[in-house]
Amino acid sequence: xxxxxxxxxxxxxxxxxxxxxxGLILSPIGQPQAVAAPGPSFTNPAxxxxxxxxxxxxxxxxxxxxxxxxxxxxxxxxxxxxxxGLRSAPEQVVFRSAGDTMWAPHLEQINNRWYLYxxxxxxxxxxxxxxxESAGNDPAGPYTYRGILNLMPNNGWAIDGAVLKLNxxxxxxxxxxxxxxxxxxxxxxxxxxxxxxxxxxxxxxxxLAWERQDGAVNEGSFALQRGGRTFLTYSASHCNGPNYKxxxxxxxxxxxLAAASWSKFSNPIFxxxxxxxxxGPGHHSFFTSPDxxxxxxxxxxxxxxxxxxxxxxxxxxxxxxxxADGTPNLGVPVSTSTVLAGPSGExxxxxxxxxxxQHSNLCLDDYNFxxxxxxxxxxxxxxxxxxxxxxxxxxGDNYYAIANxxxxxxxxxxxFxxxxxxxVQQWTCNGLxxxxxxxxxxxxxxxxxxxHSNLCLDNYNFxxxxxxxxxxxxxTGAANxxxxxG
Ligand code: AHR
Numbered sequence: 001x002x003x004x005x006x007x008x009x010x011x012x013x014x015x016x017x018x019x020x021x022x023g024l025i026l027s028p029i030g031q032p033q034a035v036a037a038p039g040p041s042f043t044n045p046a047x048x049x050x051x052x053x054x055x056x057x058x059x060x061x062x063x064x065x066x067x068x069x070x071x072x073x074x075x076x077x078x079x080x081x082x083x084x085g086l087r088s089a090p091e092q093v094v095f096r097s098a099g100d101t102m103w104a105p106h107l108e109q110i111n112n113r114w115y116l117y118x119x120x121x122x123x124x125x126x127x128x129x130x131x132x133e134s135a136g137n138d139p140a141g142p143y144t145y146r147g148i149l150n151l152m153p154n155n156g157w158a159i160d161g162a163v164l165k166l167n168x169x170x171x172x173x174x175x176x177x178x179x180x181x182x183x184x185x186x187x188x189x190x191x192x193x194x195x196x197x198x199x200x201x202x203x204x205x206x207x208l209a210w211e212r213q214d215g216a217v218n219e220g221s222f223a224l225q226r227g228g229r230t231f232l233t234y235s236a237s238h239c240n241g242p243n244y245k246x247x248x249x250x251x252x253x254x255x256x257l258a259a260a261s262w263s264k265f266s267n268p269i270f271x272x273x274x275x276x277x278x279x280g281p282g283h284h285s286f287f288t289s290p291d292x293x294x295x296x297x298x299x300x301x302x303x304x305x306x307x308x309x310x311x312x313x314x315x316x317x318x319x320x321x322x323x324a325d326g327t328p329n330l331g332v333p334v335s336t337s338t339v340l341a342g343p344s345g346e347x348x349x350x351x352x353x354x355x356x357x358q359h360s361n362l363c364l365d366d367y368n369f370x371x372x373x374x375x376x377x378x379x380x381x382x383x384x385x386x387x388x389x390x391x392x393x394x395x396g397d398n399y400y401a402i403a404n405x406x407x408x409x410x411x412x413x414x415x416f417x418x419x420x421x422x423x424v425q426q427w428t429c430n431g432l433x434x435x436x437x438x439x440x441x442x443x444x445x446x447x448x449x450x451x452h453s454n455l456c457l458d459n460y461n462f463x464x465x466x467x468x469x470x471x472x473x474x475x476t477g478a479a480n481x482x483x484x485x486g
Contacts, residue, residue, distance in 0.1 A: 040084035040342045040350050040393050041408065043428060044334065045314035046298070047086055051076060053313035054104035054160070054220065054283040057298035058139060062290045062347050065139040067105040067116070068300075068315060073097050075105050075116060075132075077140060082346045083317055085395055087431030094141045095132055098122060104220065104283065106162040110170070110193045112137045117149070117172075119159040126157040129174060131194040146194035151186070152176050153199055158186075160283070163193070164223040166230055166256055173232060175219035178202055185218045185234055185249075187257055203259045204249055206236060210268050214241030220283035226295075227326055235282035236268065240308035242279035245271035246299075246330065270299070270330040278333035279305045280313070286320070291345025295320050301333055319343070339408060350393040352405065356382055357459045358445055358482035360468055363388045366404045366426065367467070374414075375407055375426040379459060379468045392439075392485075399436040399451055403429055410435045411457075413450045413472060421460075422453055422472040445482035447475060456481040 045052065047066060055068040066078040066086055073096050078089040099120025106117045114134035121127045129151060132143035151158040151174055161174035170190035178184050186200030206216035215238025224231045230251040237243045245268045254261040272279045284299035297320050300313040307313070318340060321329045334340070355364035362379035366387040370376055382388065389405030402411040409426035413434040417423065429435065436451035448457040455472035459480035463469065475481060 040082040040346065041339050041429075042082075042084040042087075042317075042342060043339055044316040044318070044336050045087075046083055046317040047078065047315040048430075049314050050311035051091065052315045053300045053309075053311070055298045055300060055315040056105060056107045056285045057287050057296075057315075057317065058107050058109075058285075059287045059290060059343075060109065060139055062345075064287070065107060066298075066315075067094075067107055069103050069105070071101050071103075071311065073100050073102060073120070075102060075118060079140060081349065082393070083342045084393065084401075084429070085431070089396065092140065095143050095145075097130065097145075099130070103127070104160045106160075106285075107139060108163045108193075109137075109139070110163065110165075113193070114139045114141075114143075115146075115163070115193050116143060117161045117163070119161075126155065127159055128155065129158050129161045133194060149188075149194070149196045151188050151196050151200050158200070160219045160221065162222055163190070164230070164232070164256070166223075166251065169256075171256055172196055172200070173203075173221045173223070174200060175217075175221070176200060178205065180205070182206055183217045183219060185221050185232070189257060198257075201257050201259070203232075203257075203262045204234070204264060208236075208247075208264075208266070210243075210245065210271075211236035211247065213243035214238040218247075222285050224286050224295075224328060226322070226328075229326060231328065232262065233269065233284065233286075233328075235284075238309075239280060239282065239313075242272050242302070242305040242307075244280035244282040246282055246284060248328075265327075269328065270297075270333065272305075273332045273335075274305070276333060276335035276338075277303055278316070278335065279303070279307065281316070281333045289343030289345050290347070294344055295322075295328070296343055297330060299333070303336065350391050352389050352391055353485045354382060354388055355390055355448075355457075356484040357480065358484060359462055359478075359480040360459050360464045362459075362464070362466060362468060364390060364470065364483070366406045366409075369406060370426060371407045371409070373409060373427045375409060377411065377424050377426055377470050379463070379470060380466045395431065395436055397438075398440075399438050401429060401431065401435055402437055402448075411437060413453050413455075416452055417472070418453045418455070420455060420473045422455065424457065424470050424472060439485065441485070444484065446485045447477075447481055448483060449475060457483065 076091040080089040116132040131146040164171040185204040188196040188200035191197040220235035232249040281301040363382035365380035367376040367378040386405035392400040410429040412427035414423040433451040456475040458473035460469040460471040
């Protein structure tokens, strides 16, 4: 191994020289151009099961606020300044409803207040849509219950509602059953954010073949407006199969409550991609990047064609684009192995550092340039190569995710171990506690404690030779657990 590593060292030295020379040649001012630190990239799912279906993701003042179906009485919210941090963001209960099996919460800002629309079943009554209003302009609440929206005759079933702001008026679009038995899209006028001033009228029924797979359904509608045009995107076919997908209506002028004012695009705009291992993508929301230049979609999907409407549906996030004709282009659902850069304008509080052990004077190192999950972490003579660049992203409570500049993988407590001597490896960044490290700095040296094992990052056996191991050990305060981070 040492021989291989030595060969790698020669390669590194040559690459380092090449990099500097290239920098001098390529950079117009003769100085090696600074390489921007990689933003907090992420892989999907952005939010893992179980509270991860039917997501609404809102970006407000540089933070993301995330709500999704919980199947309980609770509405829980995650907040993060980056998409990459969502996974490890704690779930905060923002409201406990009187009903159960809460579905599809929708978060909307109207006149400097935030509203949460969701459906629950109250004992013995049909599932209906309820509304909460925030006390101030903070999406995290606190919230006051504002009652049930009276959307269908006879207190009828109504779910998946969201607000459309059009021509200076508020409308509420939702899913309900028509007398012909089809679960369709409806729209109702609103006199204020928590009052429907009339029952809904149907504007779309699942009549096309791609809307009727595994069950004829139109639901989960979400308004997308750009360049004076209004699109109503929605989920079609039944969520209990892999053919759940997105379709789109466009408002063509006239009374928004009239079906004739809406036209349906004849083909779906987003659907399963077997090659990427994504099935039943749907029940989405759109949000803008913190700098407002990008539009992104959050949606749920399954990783197997045999999964359905349960808690296997996880939240995925990806950027969309726009066609020349002004319609949205959602592309295809990306695989869960695709590494995506975070939305532009995120407050990138990730910092790059070397971690040099106080006892060995060696640096934490992606051993032998590993790139596969499970790649080794060791100590090596300090150098300026990406294998010794570690990107620290705060995930809250003074914990950090620590990703390697060469592998893009995260420092990881292998196999959720807890015993002294447990192995430290690199693994696909997943935001779990095994990849969260609490940094405590005293007199210029730092200890790193794993959130799962509560053990310290340790220069194993007080070694001093390049290639020495790094493990986890009971925190002792000794020099072999002290690291100079910088
Ligand atoms: O996930 C629960 C419900 O199932 C959602 O409200 C609906 O969109 C889907 O059919």
